[in-house]
Amino acid sequence: MHIVVCIKQVPDSAQIRVHPVTNTIMRQGVPTIINPYDLFALEEALRLCDRLGGEVTVLTMGPPMAEDSLRKALTFGAERGVLLTDRFFAGSDTLATSYALSCAIKKIGEAWGPVSVVFAGKQTIDGDTAQVGPGIATRLQLNQLTYVAKINEIDEEAGTVEVERRAEGGVQVLSTRLPVLVTMLEGCNEMRRGSLTHALRAASADITVWNAEAAGVPDVGSCGLRGSPTVVKRVFAPTPRAEKAEEIGRAGMSHEELAEAAIDELFARHPTIEADLRDFAATSQEEWR
Amino acid sequence: MSAKPSPPPAAGRAGMRKELPEHFKAYRHVWVFVEYEHGAIHPVSLELLGEGRKLADKLGVELAGILIGGTREALLAAAGECFEHGADSAYLVADKVLEHYRNQPYTKALTDLVNTYKPEILLLGATTLGRDLAGSVATTLATGLTADCTELAIDEERSLAATRPTFGGSLLCTIHTLNFRPQMATVRPRVMAMPKREAGRTGQIVEHPLNMAEEEIVTKVVRFLADRDSNKAQLAYADIVVAGGLGLRSAENFQLVKDLARVLGAEYGGSRPLVQKGWITADRQIGQTGKTIRPKLYIAAGISGAIQHRVGVEGADMILAINTDAGAPILDFAHLAIVADALEVLPALTRAFSRRLSVNRLAG
Ligand SMILES: Cc1cc2nc3c(=O)[nH]c(=O)nc-3n(C[C@H](O)[C@H](O)[C@H](O)COP(=O)(O)OP(=O)(O)OC[C@H]3O[C@@H](n4cnc5c(N)ncnc54)[C@H](O)[C@@H]3O)c2cc1C
Numbered sequence: 265m266h267i268v269v270c271i272k273q274v275p276d277s278a279q280i281r282v283h284p285v286t287n288t289i290m291r292q293g294v295p296t297i298i299n300p301y302d303l304f305a306l307e308e309a310l311r312l313c314d315r316l317g318g319e320v321t322v323l324t325m326g327p328p329m330a331e332d333s334l335r336k337a338l339t340f341g342a343e344r345g346v347l348l349t350d351r352f353f354a355g356s357d358t359l360a361t362s363y364a365l366s367c368a369i370k371k372i373g374e375a376w377g378p379v380s381v382v383f384a385g386k387q388t389i390d391g392d393t394a395q396v397g398p399g400i401a402t403r404l405q406l407n408q409l410t411y412v413a414k415i416n417e418i419d420e421e422a423g424t425v426e427v428e429r430r431a432e433g434g435v436q437v438l439s440t441r442l443p444v445l446v447t448m449l450e451g452c453n454e455m456r457r458g459s460l461t462h463a464l465r466a467a468s469a470d471i472t473v474w475n476a477e478a479a480g481v482p483d484v485g486s487c488g489l490r491g492s493p494t495v496v497k498r499v500f501a502p503t504p505r506a507e508k509a510e511e512i513g514r515a516g517m518s519h520e521e522l523a524e525a526a527i528d529e530l531f532a533r534h535p536t537i538e539a540d541l542r543d544f545a546a547t548s549q550e551e552w553r
Numbered sequence: 554m555s556a557k558p559s560p561p562p563a564a565g566r567a568g569m570r571k572e573l574p575e576h577f578k579a580y581r582h583v584w585v586f587v588e589y590e591h592g593a594i595h596p597v598s599l600e601l602l603g604e605g606r607k608l609a610d611k612l613g614v615e616l617a618g619i620l621i622g623g624t625r626e627a628l629l630a631a632a633g634e635c636f637e638h639g640a641d642s643a644y645l646v647a648d649k650v651l652e653h654y655r656n657q658p659y660t661k662a663l664t665d666l667v668n669t670y671k672p673e674i675l676l677l678g679a680t681t682l683g684r685d686l687a688g689s690v691a692t693t694l695a696t697g698l699t700a701d702c703t704e705l706a707i708d709e710e711r712s713l714a715a716t717r718p719t720f721g722g723s724l725l726c727t728i729h730t731l732n733f734r735p736q737m738a739t740v741r742p743r744v745m746a747m748p749k750r751e752a753g754r755t756g757q758i759v760e761h762p763l764n765m766a767e768e769e770i771v772t773k774v775v776r777f778l779a780d781r782d783s784n785k786a787q788l789a790y791a792d793i794v795v796a797g798g799l800g801l802r803s804a805e806n807f808q809l810v811k812d813l814a815r816v817l818g819a820e821y822g823g824s825r826p827l828v829q830k831g832w833i834t835a836d837r838q839i840g841q842t843g844k845t846i847r848p849k850l851y852i853a854a855g856i857s858g859a860i861q862h863r864v865g866v867e868g869a870d871m872i873l874a875i876n877t878d879a880g881a882p883i884l885d886f887a888h889l890a891i892v893a894d895a896l897e898v899l900p901a902l903t904r905a906f907s908r909r910l911s912v913n914r915l916a917g
Pocket residue numbers: 276277278389721797798799800801823824825826827838839840841842843844854855856857858859860861862865875876877878881893894895896
């Protein structure tokens with residue numbers, strides 16, 4: 265079975281700093297990682313291949329340095345990495361990103377065999393939209409399975425697959441036909457440790473690098489800024505709240521006194537909370553009777 | 554006539570053109586996709602009707618609720634609820650193949666409606682259903698979609714200004730869809746306030762056919778396993794939430810949070826590291842990658858208030874922080890703070906609240 269996993273290299277968001285004057289992101293020295301959500305997709309793909317045989321192609325679109333994330337994926341056991349990089353792709357929103365990625369997935373199928381499953385993460389931690397997966401599915405007319413917690417069954421010969429999907433208020437068990445696009449839910453598996461053999465292979469592996477032409481993108485006008493219907497008009501830092509929290513109590517107060525003082529202040533500022541709590545206390549006492 | 558060649562169009566970038574293409578000018582009105590499943594409207598849809606009402610008033614157009622589902626009677630009843638929450642009209646697609654959510658027929662239903670009636674704005678809840686659907690519909694319509702907005706406004710040029718956090722909340726950006734219609738956006742539950750219900754308010758109903766047979770739909774719903782533990786929904790919608798962070802030091806100490814929550818009839822949750830350590834389950838995580846909450850009262854014990862946590866709790870009316878460090882970031886956005894050991898303060902609060910509430914109980 266041939267599986268494509270879409271991964272994105274992202275800045276480690278906990279460490280993002282905003283320039284205090286220009287309000288731009290200071291990327292220098294910010295370490296990059298594979299989008300954490302994509303690791304669940306990669307692990308699931310590798311497990312399917314362990315079980316049923318097959319190979320995983322990892323695909324990313326980004327600047328040349330995104331090659332690092334592909335190499336990292338190879339250390340876990342992916343067969344090959346494809347880097348989609350071209351100035352035409354710069355500034356893509358999710359519509360343009362899903363366009364470029366879907367062109368590349370088509371090309372990957374032509375080069376290395378038909379693709380049965382395309383995996384994406386639930387969302388990225390920088391873009392954080394969860395839109396690219398459904399975008400790819402729609403463009404390639406793959407059956408779309410988002411927020412998948414578990415793949416119950418997959419039968420390549422029969423072309424069928426059954427999954428458990430996290431829905432609102434419950435789990436939907438869905439059966440559909442291959443090929444499919446799956447976005448994996450977080451926490452549904454745990455990334456394996458890379459093996460030494462894979463690590464050695466990854467270090468020297470050739471990463472396939474495609475520009476728009478090599479990826480067979482028919483219309484560069486649908487890529488990058490030009491192909492993006494959304495326009496970012498303003499980027500700004502959240503305004504800090506003017507006043508800081510009011511500190512309750514005085515030095516030397518006991519914890520009991522602090523608690524009483526906090527409740528006084530709370531009820532004074534927000535009388536409806538007091539009323540609600542009284543109602544709750546009254547009804548819960550009735551229940552006890 | 555000048556001999557100079559005309560300048561190239563502004564950087565050749567379609568998205569920067571000012572004028573809306575002629576064929577998009579017919580797009581009018583604000584639509585909210587109303588999530589109707591298992592016999593109920595998802596609260597986020599009502600919240601969006603409240604927000605959509607403001608946008609429609611600003612634009613001087615109508616607000617419509619879009620209802621897609623399996624039975625006409627149920628959708629008609631739901632339409633009534635939409636009117637009472639601000640909608641002027643409701644578009645209904647009722648067909649038994651739409652009984653359970655599936656991407657393919659819902660995408661068809663919604664894109665057909667958009668192509669037929671041409672709204673200028675289409676809002677959806679950023680739920681698992683809304684996000685699944687919005688991505689497909691926006692791609693099919695080849696229009697812009699802005700995810701997880703925290704603020705929606707109309708600018709001087711009649712354009713939707715959709716503001717959302719980016720880079721994990723470190724920055725906000727305002728996004729426009731200048732040259733395409735409809736302008737689409739999703740909003741997470743509890744980000745917008747619930748509008749007041751106006752009993753007896755009515756509106757106009759438009760019904761539209763699906764024209765799709767079950768045989769054409771590839772994906773089948775084998776089963777639906779309803780969550781037995783419905784806390785998932787309750788945490789997001791709780792009036793009072795008590796949460797703990799790493800400052801509690803151990804899984805056993807987390808019991809102090811639960812004790813206080815029980816006395817207050819509150820839900821409990823925590824910061825992300827507690828999920829990673831296995832002290833609480835993932836559905837109790839509060840923050841950017843967990844739940845957004847909007848309670849009347851949020852008590853945060855031993856939580857530093859990192860930006861990813863902050864974005865999930867800022868909608869709370871009142872935040873009480875308990876932290877040993879007077880310099881912790883949470884004090885920058887909490888309203889009240891007790892600077893002391895949470896392991897002592899939590900039980901003291903539990904005792905103090907029970908004392909007050911039981912005194913009142915006897916008096917009342
Ligand atoms: C992509 C990404 C997404 C994330 N998403 C989330 C998210 O959704 N939600 C989330 O919460 N985090 C999220 N995080 C993690 C976030 O950045 C912080 O690491 C996390 O919120 C810190 O948790 P904490 O406040 O419990 O722990 P700490 O930061 O370790 O803070 C502990 C606090 O407890 C105080 N303390 C210590 N002892 C006591 C005591 N005895 N009594 C009272 N106070 C005490 C300390 O002063 C300190 O302020 C995310 C991170 C990333 C990178």
